[in-house]
Amino acid sequence: MSNNNTVNTAKTPRKPVVLMSMGSQERKGHDYQVMTHKYIVPLVEISGCVPLLAPTCCGTDDLEQYLDMVDGVYLTGAGSNIDPSLYGQENLTPGKSQDRDRDLFDLPLIRAAIARGLPIFGICRGMQEINVALGGDMHQKVYAEPGFDDHREDTDEPVEVQYAQVHAVRLVPDSWLAKLMGSEEIRVNSLHGQGIKTLGKGLEALAYAEDGLVEAFHAPALPQFTFAVQWHPEWRAASNPDSVKIFQAFGDACRQRVAQGAR
Numbered sequence: 001m002s003n004n005n006t007v008n009t010a011k012t013p014r015k016p017v018v019l020m021s022m023g024s025q026e027r028k029g030h031d032y033q034v035m036t037h038k039y040i041v042p043l044v045e046i047s048g049c050v051p052l053l054a055p056t057c058c059g060t061d062d063l064e065q066y067l068d069m070v071d072g073v074y075l076t077g078a079g080s081n082i083d084p085s086l087y088g089q090e091n092l093t094p095g096k097s098q099d100r101d102r103d104l105f106d107l108p109l110i111r112a113a114i115a116r117g118l119p120i121f122g123i124c125r126g127m128q129e130i131n132v133a134l135g136g137d138m139h140q141k142v143y144a145e146p147g148f149d150d151h152r153e154d155t156d157e158p159v160e161v162q163y164a165q166v167h168a169v170r171l172v173p174d175s176w177l178a179k180l181m182g183s184e185e186i187r188v189n190s191l192h193g194q195g196i197k198t199l200g201k202g203l204e205a206l207a208y209a210e211d212g213l214v215e216a217f218h219a220p221a222l223p224q225f226t227f228a229v230q231w232h233p234e235w236r237a238a239s240n241p242d243s244v245k246i247f248q249a250f251g252d253a254c255r256q257r258v259a260q261g262a263r
């Protein structure tokens with residue numbers, strides 16, 4: 001008897017799994033590992049990936065095992081500053097919080113992920129971590145540097161104001177980012193006191209603020225997607241066409257990794 005039910009043998013590819021390193025927070029005498037919703041939601045809903053949140057409070061013994069489980073790495077922003085001793089400077093902001101556990105987890109994570117050819121996407125602190133991991137350094141107080149603007153948010157303002165678009169960034173003409181955005185200039189939000197001073201090995205600027213500060217970079221010599229921005233595309237990402245394009249591009253890079261059958 002003929003069977004009209006054809007069996008679809010084409011397997012739907014699994015979703016990419018993406019590592020997100022968590023940050024530390026102290027509340028009422030207890031230490032927490034945290035990750036903000038606004039970073040998680042666009043990775044799931046726009047990039048179409050599955051987040052794997054990794055605590056950074058337990059050292060790096062399991063780093064390679066984490067990387068065995070993922071198809072990409074996504075390094076988020078955080079209010080803490082990277083320990084400047086990690087890029088050869090004295091600490092000029094002793095009043096600002098640091099997160100040494102996250103520093104000591106993320107810097108080797110970045111180098112190991114690059115060595116494996118994993119796609120990497122960094123936002124704000126995440127961008128700065130990639131830069132430092134590759135030997136770059138930072139202006140610890142951009143707002144105090146001659147010729148640079150103050151890129152910090154006003155923390156007394158409501159959060160909608162803090163994450164509002166406040167300045168333009170010029171995208172490098174004819175770059176893949178300019179082509180992706182369909183423009184050589186976009187407007188972005190700005191919530192950072194630190195900024196790129198020297199780009200790390202293999203990093204190339206893709207966007208600049210009006211004062212010349214590097215606002216996005218990539219690693220053109222690497223075969224995999226390696227992209228980072230100083231602004232916050234995760235903020236209400238679904239309602240920002242530029243953010244949607246960025247998160248979709250990262251998701252596509254991670255799907256390409258899955259298709260390569262790397263794991």
Ligand SMILES: N[C@@H](CCC(=O)NCCCC(=O)O)C(=O)O
Pocket residue numbers: 036076077078079080081082123124125126191192193194195232
């Ligand atoms: N401390 C660094 C990085 C700033 C940063 O990531 N800000 C975002 C904090 C809140 C959020 O996660 O959205 C600097 O000041 O440059």
